[in-house]
Amino acid sequence: MNKLLVLTLFYAALFIFPSTSFGQAPSLGTASSFALFTANGAFFNAGASMIIGDIGTNEGAFNGFPIPGTVVGNIRLPNTAEAAQAALDVVAAYNSLTPVACGPSIIADLASQTLTPGVSCQTLTTATSLNGTLTLSGAGIYIIKLNSALTTATNSSILLTNGATAANVYFQVNGAVTLGTNSSLKGTIIATGAIDFGTQASLEGRALSTAGAITLSNNSVYPPALSPDLTPVIELPQANFATAPNNERDFVVNVFELGGSPTSSGNVAMTLSAPIGYTISFTNTISSITVSGGSTVSVDNTKWTATSSDGDRFH
Structure with a gap:
């Protein structure tokens, strides 16, 4: 849960x-x-x-x-x-x-x-x-x-x-x-x-x-300039997991540009953390992402690494 x-x-x-x-x-x-x-x-x-x-x-x-x-x-x-x-x-x-x-x-x-x-x-x-x-x-x-x-x-x-x-x-x-x-x-x-x-x-x-x-x-x-709209918090109520098979749920994360400027030219890191005792999994086979109102952006999964402690961290 x-x-x-x-x-x-x-x-x-x-x-x-x-x-x-x-x-x-x-x-x-x-x-x-x-x-x-x-x-x-x-x-x-x-x-x-x-x-x-x-x-x-x-x-x-x-x-x-x-x-x-x-x-x-x-x-x-x-x-x-x-x-x-x-x-x-x-x-x-x-x-x-x-x-x-x-x-x-x-x-x-x-x-x-x-x-x-x-x-x-x-x-x-x-x-x-x-x-x-x-x-x-x-x-x-x-x-x-x-x-x-x-x-x-x-x-x-x-x-x-x-x-x-x-x-x-x-x-x-x-x-x-x-x-x-x-x-x-x-x-x-x-x-x-x-x-x-x-x-x-x-x-x-x-x-x-x-x-x-x-x-x-x-x-x-x-860094101080990065937090305004790039730190979403996702609430996953316990009730959402109670009836799910094996207590698993898929979720969607919407990420927006910072101040209308693209962030594709530098290092980007995502931190996904879960309570102790639970794990997070992600698909590392996707090759592209469709941007709403824009074009399709290619994804190079060879650039992603994952480490795990209390949760999973990808960057």
Whole structure:
């Protein structure tokens, strides 16, 4: 009685931003292509994490990818030119945010606050938490500067309203970052300490550290511009399976273009997950797909791979 099936479709992209000033995004340099990176620290994953974007470390042990995790992007390891340059760029990005003038002050618990575009700063040095929902309202760049470590609670989240987008949100964290179980954060995190993802925590953006380990546990991290209409959730009620032979059902997923633009030129990944004890199967013999209102698109099934943990992941 498979109650819930979640399909997430991602499309890899890079983002380049202007130099930092009040209300402007920091330049990430080559780090803009990374979903997860630490300039100095170990990188560890446990479970079927799905990461869209480059990952790596410039100094420290690395394990957990490509198995059991899945990455749609490059893995950059110590003693490579790419990792060395990304390390320099992450430190430069963090330092560029330090002199940026502060606007509104924020309190230690980010929950139940509503921030508008600009630079918001924590004035105290006590630990910062998110024990609920932080609302960001309005189109523009958000720079959130924290003087201490950040911890998000279980099921905490960030709500984007009135034109706010994850691509325009930046957290400068002077310390470690801990994302709680099932929490959902949006934006680019640039921290000076370890970044620890609790089980099933997700990030629409990037997590970058100047000096700290990155730890994952069945997480998803994906680029900020990809989520608006490419993350459908399919509800499969238990009643639909009760009378079906062997408790099996076919289902149809409708996927739409992002903002009217085709997504055929980059890497595309679909994640199909089912509760523990159930499996997902798919036909890998189709040769074409008919697009409503358009033409027939050929499909090359040799480009698809599947891995399985609690569910099935195809990319």
